Amino acid sequence: MAAAKGLFAKCQLFKWNIQAISAGIFQNGMAIYPSFYIDPIFRKEVQQELVQSGEIDQYAHLPTKPAANNQTCSLTFDPDISLFTNYLMRDGRKNFARQLVEKSLEQVKRIQLEKFHKCTSEEDKAKIELDPKVIFHRAVTNSMPLLQLMPVKRGGVKYQVPVPVSHHRSRFLGMKWLIEASREKDKKTVRFWTQLARELVDASNNSGRVIRRKQDLHRQCEANKAYAHYRWS
Amino acid sequence: MMRKIGIAFRPHNLLNIQNWLLSSRKILEIRTLSAQASSTTEIGSIDTGAPVENGDSKKNLSKAMKAYLDRAREHDEFMNAQRVEFEIGKRHLANMMGENPETFTQADIDNAIEYLFPSGLYQKHARPIMKPPEEVFPQRKAAEFDETGRPYHFLFYTGRSNFYQVLYDVVEHINEMYKFEDSMTRKNLQPDPMLKLNLSGTEWIAKSALEFRVVETVSDREYNTFVTAMDRLSNMPFAYKVKDFIMEYRVSLMNQSETYDAIKPQIREDGRESVTVYECRRKRAIGNVTVISPGTGKITINGQGISYFEGIQEREQILFPLIFSNMQNKVDIEAEMQNGGPSGQAGAIRYGISWALRSFVDQETMESMRLAGLLTFDIRVRERKKPGQAGARRKFTWKKR
Numbered sequence: 001m002a003a004a005k006g007l008f009a010k011c012q013l014f015k016w017n018i019q020a021i022s023a024g025i026f027q028n029g030m031a032i033y034p035s036f037y038i039d040p041i042f043r044k045e046v047q048q049e050l051v052q053s054g055e056i057d058q059y060a061h062l063p064t065k066p067a068a069n070n071q072t073c074s075l076t077f078d079p080d081i082s083l084f085t086n087y088l089m090r091d092g093r094k095n096f097a098r099q100l101v102e103k104s105l106e107q108v109k110r111i112q113l114e115k116f117h118k119c120t121s122e123e124d125k126a127k128i129e130l131d132p133k134v135i136f137h138r139a140v141t142n143s144m145p146l147l148q149l150m151p152v153k154r155g156g157v158k159y160q161v162p163v164p165v166s167h168h169r170s171r172f173l174g175m176k177w178l179i180e181a182s183r184e185k186d187k188k189t190v191r192f193w194t195q196l197a198r199e200l201v202d203a204s205n206n207s208g209r210v211i212r213r214k215q216d217l218h219r220q221c222e223a224n225k226a227y228a229h230y231r232w233s
Numbered sequence: 234m235m236r237k238i239g240i241a242f243r244p245h246n247l248l249n250i251q252n253w254l255l256s257s258r259k260i261l262e263i264r265t266l267s268a269q270a271s272s273t274t275e276i277g278s279i280d281t282g283a284p285v286e287n288g289d290s291k292k293n294l295s296k297a298m299k300a301y302l303d304r305a306r307e308h309d310e311f312m313n314a315q316r317v318e319f320e321i322g323k324r325h326l327a328n329m330m331g332e333n334p335e336t337f338t339q340a341d342i343d344n345a346i347e348y349l350f351p352s353g354l355y356q357k358h359a360r361p362i363m364k365p366p367e368e369v370f371p372q373r374k375a376a377e378f379d380e381t382g383r384p385y386h387f388l389f390y391t392g393r394s395n396f397y398q399v400l401y402d403v404v405e406h407i408n409e410m411y412k413f414e415d416s417m418t419r420k421n422l423q424p425d426p427m428l429k430l431n432l433s434g435t436e437w438i439a440k441s442a443l444e445f446r447v448v449e450t451v452s453d454r455e456y457n458t459f460v461t462a463m464d465r466l467s468n469m470p471f472a473y474k475v476k477d478f479i480m481e482y483r484v485s486l487m488n489q490s491e492t493y494d495a496i497k498p499q500i501r502e503d504g505r506e507s508v509t510v511y512e513c514r515r516k517r518a519i520g521n522v523t524v525i526s527p528g529t530g531k532i533t534i535n536g537q538g539i540s541y542f543e544g545i546q547e548r549e550q551i552l553f554p555l556i557f558s559n560m561q562n563k564v565d566i567e568a569e570m571q572n573g574g575p576s577g578q579a580g581a582i583r584y585g586i587s588w589a590l591r592s593f594v595d596q597e598t599m600e601s602m603r604l605a606g607l608l609t610f611d612i613r614v615r616e617r618k619k620p621g622q623a624g625a626r627r628k629f630t631w632k633k634r
Contacts, residue, residue, distance in 0.1 A: 032613055040606025044557065047601055058433040059604055061486035066584075067606035069576055070546060072553045095544040102545075 033065050040067040043077075070094075078133060080140065080171075081105075087175050100193050104182075107197030108132040129204075139203035143174035143210040147221040152230045161230045162221035174210070181209045298380055308373065315366035322363065339364070374448050395447035396455065399482075403462045406478060410469045417471070424470040435483040437463060442484070495591040495599070501525065508589040515580030515611055518573025522585025526593045528565030530555075534582065535570055547579035554587040554607050558594050580611060 038059055041047050050056040070082050081101060089097035109132045119125045129135055148169075149160040165173070182196035202208025294302075323342060327334035330345050342363050352360040362369075377394065378384040386394040388401070417424075438446070440456040451459070466472060467479050498506035509523040532551065534541040539548050555561040566586060570578045587607035591599050602608055616625035623629050 038604075040604070040609075042553075042557075042605040044601075047604060056604075057431075060600070061434050064604055064606045064609050066609040066611040067553070069550055069580055071606075072549045073557045073605065074549055074552070077549075094546065098545060 036062060037065045038062050040064050040071065042067045042071045042073055044073050080137065081133070083171075084136075084140070084175050084178075087172070088179050100196070103193035104196040104200065105132040105136065107194055108135050108200055111197060111201050132200075135200055135204045139178065139200040139210075140171065140174050142206050143177055143203045143214055144170040145173055145214050145217050146170070147218060148173070149217070149220060149224065150231075152227075154230055159227040159230050160220070160224050161227045162224050163231055174214075177210045177213050178203065181213070294380060295382055298382060301376075305376075312366055312370070315370070319363075319366055326363070372445070372448050393447070393449045393451070393455070396443075396449050396451055396459075399447065400459065400462055402478070403466050406475045407466055407469065410466070410471055410474070413471055413474065414469070425473075428473045430467060430472045430476060430479065432467060432479075432483065435480075435485050438482050438484050443482075496589065498526070498592050506593075508592045510585040510588045513581040513585035513588070515584060516573050516577030516614060518570055518577035518581045520568060520570035520578070520581060520585075522582055522589060523567040524586060524589035524593070525565040525567065527563060530562040530565070532566045532568075534566075534568045534578075542575050542579060544575060547575045550579040550583045551586070553583055554590055554602065557605055557607065558590055558598050558602060560590060560593065564590070564593065583607070584610060 041050065041059075041064075047056070050059075070085075071077070085094070085097045085101050088100060109130065112128055112130050112132070112135065116125055116128045116130060119128065129138075145165060147162045148165045150163045151158045152161045153159075178196070178199055181199045182192055185192070185195040199208060199210055203210045323337055324334040326342060326345050327337035329349075330337075330341070332341065346361055346363050350361040354360050377386060377389055384390070384394075386398070388394040388397045391397045437460050440451055440453070443456065443459065444451050463479065463482060466475065472479065496508050496510070498508050501507050505525050505527060507523055507525045509521055511521050513520055513522050532539045534551075539551060542548050542551070551566075552561065555564070555566075566582075568582045568585065570581065573581070584607075587602060590602070591608070594602070599608075618624055621629075
């Protein structure tokens with residue numbers, strides 16, 4: 001009986017969803033869920049914040065989209081690392097991409113520990129960051145460019161015009177450069193995750209190939225600043 | 234003019250017209266309806282006040298007015314006949330059901346009709362009904378003008394006097410708000426944040442409800458105007474001063490977590506409670522998930538442990554609802570899964586666990602699980618490949634020849 005009721009309830013829920021969608025009023029581009037569906041608030045601490053600010057009441061009457069299959073309330077979850085994994089993934093091999101990221105974070109930890117143990121004084125030891133996630137975030141923040149060059153055609157000539165980048169695009173570029181730098185490794189014997197770990201540590205110290213690439217771009221933007229007005233005219 | 238009169242029918246009974254007239258402000262002094270009017274043959278005629286003689290007014294009646302009165306009378310007769318028929322039908326129905334006709338209520342009628350005419354039609358309004366004629370036949374407006382053809386309402390010539398009266402009221406309130414705001418600014422006073430109008434959990438009344446309230450047809454565009462005007466009023470800093478007026482046009486929304494009930498747990502042979510969710514789906518995967526309480530956190534998937542899934546992500550997904558509701562070591566999970574890949578199977582199990590866990594957690598946790606997107610069934614499936622294309626959306630490389 002309970003089972004039948006459960007099935008019935010599920011069917012009802014399902015039916016309601018279909019109805020809302022078939023109404024066609026709330027069409028949301030190509031998305032299957034109508035526009036009034038809210039994104040899932042799957043982190044416990046975020047929900048706590050909403051409860052404290054009282055904002056949670058405004059969601060009580062709105063249906064929620066299902067949580068995606070890489071979202072979890074687990075303490076190990078990090079949205080930026082999840083995003084980085086997705087950028088790194090090829091041919092939909094998520095598990096493999098995840099392994100690579102995890103291995104490189106492990107390698108970061110090893111590199112930092114090695115440095116830590118080489119230090120003799122307590123002061124130097126205190127300066128070394130041992131958390132690979134912090135290193136990762138620092139590396140990504142350091143490799144995010146502020147400007148980029150956009151080709152603009154004026155009078156038959158293409159000018160490379162410096163334009164500011166959005167936060168999203170900037171983060172994408174930073175992560176992409178980190179991945180590309182690790183793929184273009186010098187020796188074939190070096191594994192991808194080892195190289196990625198090195199790049200992450202380098203970038204977190206504001207040095208290395210990725211940072212140089214960012215600085216090159218900034219330098220080019222600086223050189224082309226005379227064309228900046230082509231953004232509007 | 235004829236068109237205007239066409240819509241100017243009166244409602245189903247004279248009492249209503251009396252109420253309507255009483256409620257409308259200016260008309261009160263000018264004219265009242267005598268109860269005698271209903272008993273005379275001229276149903277629907279408007280008894281004028283003392284200053285005008287009865288005979289004179291009849292002579293002065295315009296053709297349009299006569300036509301209106303005829304229609305009003307016809308409508309009244311029709312409604313009376315319907316009402317009598319309904320009463321007789323109700324008594325017959327009560328006798329058929331073996332109940333007392335005197336105490337037979339509308340709820341009893343609905344039950345009887347559902348019992349006597351079982352209908353499998355999906356649309357509820359397509360099923361047989363028996364309702365009072367007032368509910369079956371659309372409401373009509375009361376007289377909008379006197380016997381000389383002079384309209385009572387100053388917005389009569391807009392064609393939708395009641396609707397525009399609402400908009401007029403909104404604008405009056407907005408202007409008042411502006412004045413009030415100015416005076417408060419002069420006194421250097423800010424609106425009270427404690428009194429701030431909280432409209433969450435309610436929405437503007439639907440177009441049909443608005444139409445019913447003003448007894449006029451309202452176009453989509455006019456309804457949008459209404460919503461925009463009301464939004465503007467309710468977004469003003471001192472809107473809480475006209476809260477009563479605003480709330481008249483708001484309806485409360487249903488709480489999302491109240492849209493479904495938890496499954497009742499079954500007692501197993503070993504005395505523990507269990508809830509089984511049958512046919513949990515996600516993508517191509519399908520299977521049954523059982524949650525047993527109390528337990529020790531043992532997970533069995535197709536006879537194996539959580540190691541049934543090789544990927545970390547899938548294991549995380551299984552644990553997601555358990556960690557979220559703090560039940561990870563308090564229940565046992567048993568799942569039988571078929572078809573699909575690891576991601577789909579893990580998603581289906583996650584849904585099954587969340588759906589079953591509602592029976593073992595409190596209302597608050599259930600609501601936060603809903604907000605976390607655990608209780609929404611994921612309806613997304615693989616999109617089919619189309620002929621003449623490389624994939625679902627991807628086209629073949631275009632060659633001119």
